[in-house]
Amino acid sequence: MTDSSTLDVINPSTGETIASINTDSKESALLKLDRAWQLHKDSTRHLPLHTRISLLEKLAAHLVSRREDFISTMVKEGGKPWRDSQVEFDRAVHGIQLAISTVAKHTGSSIPLGYQLSSANRMANTQVFPIGVVLAFSAFNHPLNLIIHQIIPAFATGCPCLVKPASDTPMSCKLLVESMHEVGIPLDYIQAVVPANLDIAGELVTSEKIAFFSFIGSARVGWMLRSQLKPGVRCALEHGGIAPAIVSQNADLDSAVTAIAKGGFYHAGQVCVSTQRIYVHASVLDTFITKLKEKAATLKVGDALEPETDVGPLIRSSEVTRIHSWVQEAINEGAECVLGGEVIDEHYYQPTILVNPATDAKVSNQEIFGPVVCLYSYDTLDEAIAACNHEKFAFQASIFSENLGEVTQAYNGIEASAVMVNDHTAFRDDVMPFAGLKHSGLGVGGIPYTIHDMQYEKMLVLK
Numbered sequence: 001m002t003d004s005s006t007l008d009v010i011n012p013s014t015g016e017t018i019a020s021i022n023t024d025s026k027e028s029a030l031l032k033l034d035r036a037w038q039l040h041k042d043s044t045r046h047l048p049l050h051t052r053i054s055l056l057e058k059l060a061a062h063l064v065s066r067r068e069d070f071i072s073t074m075v076k077e078g079g080k081p082w083r084d085s086q087v088e089f090d091r092a093v094h095g096i097q098l099a100i101s102t103v104a105k106h107t108g109s110s111i112p113l114g115y116q117l118s119s120a121n122r123m124a125n126t127q128v129f130p131i132g133v134v135l136a137f138s139a140f141n142h143p144l145n146l147i148i149h150q151i152i153p154a155f156a157t158g159c160p161c162l163v164k165p166a167s168d169t170p171m172s173c174k175l176l177v178e179s180m181h182e183v184g185i186p187l188d189y190i191q192a193v194v195p196a197n198l199d200i201a202g203e204l205v206t207s208e209k210i211a212f213f214s215f216i217g218s219a220r221v222g223w224m225l226r227s228q229l230k231p232g233v234r235c236a237l238e239h240g241g242i243a244p245a246i247v248s249q250n251a252d253l254d255s256a257v258t259a260i261a262k263g264g265f266y267h268a269g270q271v272c273v274s275t276q277r278i279y280v281h282a283s284v285l286d287t288f289i290t291k292l293k294e295k296a297a298t299l300k301v302g303d304a305l306e307p308e309t310d311v312g313p314l315i316r317s318s319e320v321t322r323i324h325s326w327v328q329e330a331i332n333e334g335a336e337c338v339l340g341g342e343v344i345d346e347h348y349y350q351p352t353i354l355v356n357p358a359t360d361a362k363v364s365n366q367e368i369f370g371p372v373v374c375l376y377s378y379d380t381l382d383e384a385i386a387a388c389n390h391e392k393f394a395f396q397a398s399i400f401s402e403n404l405g406e407v408t409q410a411y412n413g414i415e416a417s418a419v420m421v422n423d424h425t426a427f428r429d430d431v432m433p434f435a436g437l438k439h440s441g442l443g444v445g446g447i448p449y450t451i452h453d454m455q456y457e458k459m460l461v462l463k
Contacts, residue, residue, distance in 0.1 A: 007194055009171055012079035012313040012347060013303040019077075021170055023196040029204060032191045036133045036160035037209040039188040046130075046158055047189075049107070053100050056156060058183040060096040063089075063176075070144060070175060075304045077169045078143045079313040080267050082305060088145045095148040095430050095447055099156040102448045108457065126457040130158035131234060132211025134454060135204055137225075139216040140315055141270045143169035147176055149430070150214045151190055153450040155180070159212065161190050164201060166217075168315050170194055205229065212236075212454055216272075219393075219439045226442070234453060236443035239436050240272040240367040241395030243425035244388040246410055247288060248381070248401035249281040255422060256400040257291045263398070263424025264373035265299055265351050268311050272436075273396040275425045276368055279384040282377045289355065289375065293339045296351045301344060311371055313347040320349050323370035330357040330364075330374075340371075365391050381406055385413040394437035396425045 009019040024032070039045055047055075063070065067089060074085045111124035136150035147163060154161035165173035170192070177192045195201045205213065205225050212234045215222045219239040226235050245263070247256050263275035280288045304312035314320050324343050331337050331354070340352030352372040357363050363374050378384040388397060397416040401407055411419045417435040420427050428434060434445035443453065 005196065007167060007170065009077050010168070010316075011076050012168075012315050013076075013305065015317070015347060019171055021174065021194060023194045024200065025196055026200045026203060029193050029195055029200050030207075032193055033133070033135075033162055033204055033207060033209055035188045036162055036191065039160045039186075040130070040132050040211075045186075045188075047186075049103065049158075052156060052158060053104060055180075055183055055185050056096055056100050056152070059180055059185070060093050060100075062179050062183050063093050063096070066175075066179070070172065073171050073175055074143050074169075077171050078140055079304045079315060080141070081309040081312045082307050083309075084267060085304075088142055091430060092145045092148045095145065096152055098430055098447045099152045099451065102451050103156045106451070111459065113461075122461055122463050124459055124461045126459045128157070128455040129458050131454050131456055132159060133209055134159045134161040134212045134214060135207075135210040136161060136163040136214040137201070137217065138163065138165050138173065140166035140168040141267060141272075143172035144176060145430075146216055147173045149445060149447060149450065150216070151176075151180075153447055153454055154212075155185065155189055157451055157454045159454050160188060162193050162204065162210075163190070164193050164195065164204070167194070202228070214450075219441075222441070223439075236445060236450065236453060237436070237441045238272065238434070238445050239393075239439065239441045240369065241393045241436065241440045242276045242365065242367050242391055243273045243396055243398075244277040244279065244414070245275050245398035245425055246378075246381070246384045246388065246400065247278060247280040247284065248399065248403065248406050249283045250403040250406060251284070251400035252402060252422070253284060253288055253291055257288065257295050259398075259400070259422070259424040260373070261292065261295045261299070263426045265296065265311050265371045266426060268314055268349070269371045269373075270315060270369050271426050272367075272440075273426045273428070274369070275398065276373060277364065277388070278373055278375050279378045279387055280375055281384075282379055285375070285377050289338055289353070292353060292373075292375075296339055296353060299351055301348050301351065311348075311351055314349060314370060317346040319370065320346060323349050323368065323372060326362045326366075326368065327352055327354065327372060330354055330361040333358045333361055335361065335363070335374075359387075359390070367393070381409055382413075385410060389413075389415045392439045395435075395440045396420065396427075398423060398425045 108127040113119040134154040299310040335357035336355040340350035399410040
């Protein structure tokens with residue numbers, strides 16, 4: 001991001017500018033942070049739990065009343081197909097409802113005392129308190145639901161929050177923040193910030209006024225920013241992965257093909273747990289290739305606004321160029337391209353299937369974040385599990401098999417925070433824990449888990 005007073009928002013399906021929004025100077029960004037910090041420090045301005053719950057209920061209803069506005073905004077700025085953006089919107093509303101039910105149930109605990117003489121005639125209990133100001137940096141690929149996962153837990157727990165949306169997709173965030181203010185949530189509780197340059201974003205990260213830093217984005221940036229946090233600042237990092245799936249000789253191949261086509265090509269592969277590396281038993285590899293090619297060839301690539309579109313655009317034309325260079329590199333090093341492998345235009349890339357690329361090729365050991373899947377042949381399940389674990393990233397994984405012993409072996413052996421059985425790696429329900437391991441992240445996402453991290457328990461001991 002260059003230093004500018006405005007930011008143009010581009011429709012990735014067409015390349016046209018759809019909006020121009022004001023950015024924050026250093027003074028503006030730091031003023032917003034100070035307002036959030038002043039709110040946290042003044043306990044007389046804190047909203048009680050019942051008020052926060054009431055406002056969140058109003059927010060959920062308000063979003064439903066503006067459903068088409070939100071979906072249209074997500075599609076136009078993010079390029080996720082209309083059908084998938086509808087699902088994202090519904091998840092976002094459910095996320096608000098999930099936050100309400102979580103904070104209503106987890107308000108503290110009772111500590112048993114009196115079982116020894118030193119604690120006789122005492123009783124203890126805890127209540128939960130907001131940790132402090134939350135600074136959230138979000139990503140483009142789920143421009144509404146990722147923001148929901150960051151700022152709704154913050155407000156639910158009573159933490160003032162400053163949120164920086166991805167520069168490609170700021171409009172969904174701004175629409176949500178405006179909606180929060182419209183239903184009565186005080187301005188200082190939730191503020192969007194669009195820094196005019198990266199140095200301003202860095203000033204926010206290094207401030208002593210933040211208590212929790214939530215980051216969704218690349219591993220390189222996330223780990224770098226974490227190193228700049230002041231002592232005591234809690235942190236949650238959600239990075240990408242190069243998610244592996246195993247297809248056993250005992251798998252239902254038709255079911256596996258349907259799931260993997262969704263997990264690999266959904267949102268043009270721009271998902272942090274998109275299915276990328278697929279290890280297929282040698283005895284069924286040829287059949288699997290044929291079936292996956294047939295399925296992928298039926299996917300309609302096109303403008304995200306078209307209801308029948310399955311695979312939309314890449315977020316930027318530079319991503320089309322990068323992905324094509326990675327694919328061509330893999331082919332030049334011996335990979336077989338059985339489908340795709342070509343640029344459609346500056347916005348779109350063909351759904352692509354590569355077979356047995358080299359293990360040191362970028363498509364094998366880096367996150368593609370595009371509509372490309374890689375198939376590898378294996379002979380033994382131990383061999384496939386070792387291949388799954390070979391890389392420095394670990395997030396979600398899958399095994400397709402009708403054999404319980406194989407499923408158990410894979411579950412025990414694969415290094416991942418979640419192993420899906422007969423489903424693609426990108427499956428997620430927002431009540432689930434969502435955690436990257438190794439280079440893939442730090443902490444546990446998922447709305448109930450984020451709410452837990454944004455609170456602390458304070459104990460009261462009565463004698």
